[in-house]
Amino acid sequence: PQWLNFVLATTDPVGPEWSRLRVHDQVAVIGSHELAFSRDEVAELAERSGKSLARDDIDQVVQATGGWPAAVRLTLVSGGTPLSASDADLTDYLETAVLSRLRPDLSDFVLRTTVCARLDERLAVALSGRPDAASVLRECVASGLFLEQFGAGEHVSYQWHSIFVRHCRDVLRRTRPGEWQRLNRIAAVELAATYPLEAVECAIRGGDRQAGFDIIADHWLELLLQSRTSALDDACARLTTAFGEDPEVLMVRACCRAMAGDSVTAALLFERAANRTPE
Secondary structure, eight states, rough: OOTOOHHHHHHSOOOGHHHHHHHHHHHOOOHHHHHHHOOHHHHHHHTTTTOOOOOOHHEEEHHHHTHHHHHHHHHTTSSOOTTTTHHHHHHIIIIIIIIIOOOHHHHHHHHHHHHOOOOOOOHHHHHHHTTHHHHHHHHHHHHSSEEESSGGGGGGEEEEOOOHHHHHHHHHHOOOOHHHHHHHHHHHHTTTTTOOOHHHHHHHHHOOOHHHHHHHHHEEEHHHHOOOHHHHHHHHHHHHHOOOHHHHHHHHHHHHHHHHHHHHHHHHHHHHHHHHHOO
16 A cells, blocks of 8 residues: 555665666665764764764764764764774674674675775685675675775775774784784785785785885885885885884885985985895
8 A cells, every 4th residue: 555664674785676666766775875974963962962072073073983873972972082982892883783784704705805995896806705706895885884886897996984994804803813814915915016005004914024025125116206205114114113124125214214305314224224134
């Protein structure tokens, strides 16, 4: 009968079998974008919760959470500071209320691919080990599972929501530390040619000393020519902190400091590089 309405709550995507009803305006799909809190709604919730937040604080909450209601609520409960005291609670919530309710294979896919916040179909295949990774990515987008799609065809790419990535990584590190390192090593290899700085970070997380140094050795000049001196210097410093000093990395840092006008530090780094024997 015309007066009867159904409300279906699901984590599955809305498939093509609903297309006819949608065309005739007989079905409405309410997804994550519609449910996300706007800035005004965050401000109203803060006021109802007895929290006094400045405009900048509210903007920070919206930016950090993407309007995800559970994250907004936990942030306000923790005192209004994004991703502070609510970290553990939000990780537990995501693991029990989101990941555990997905199909086991989909939950595993999410944990593997969130090792990288930004990815394409090729990287998703490498991380997940699934040849059908492209279709699973589209399923995640259609399900509103904190994944955005950019572009189309050969140029399609995907971006996980930053807060979702953060807590999925916490779950994977805690439950499967060996897999966490292995997947980061895979990501370092896959990203090296196109995103060398991200690849260095993956090598550090994966504990792959040689891969990190090799990426810097292969790509430092192009990064300098792209005026990414500061980011390159920071990556080299992080590598040194994680794995100790390497003469070639010290030399690259010396170049970075010289280009930044810091001739004193550049000279010191150059001298340390010259006095070290390659391992």
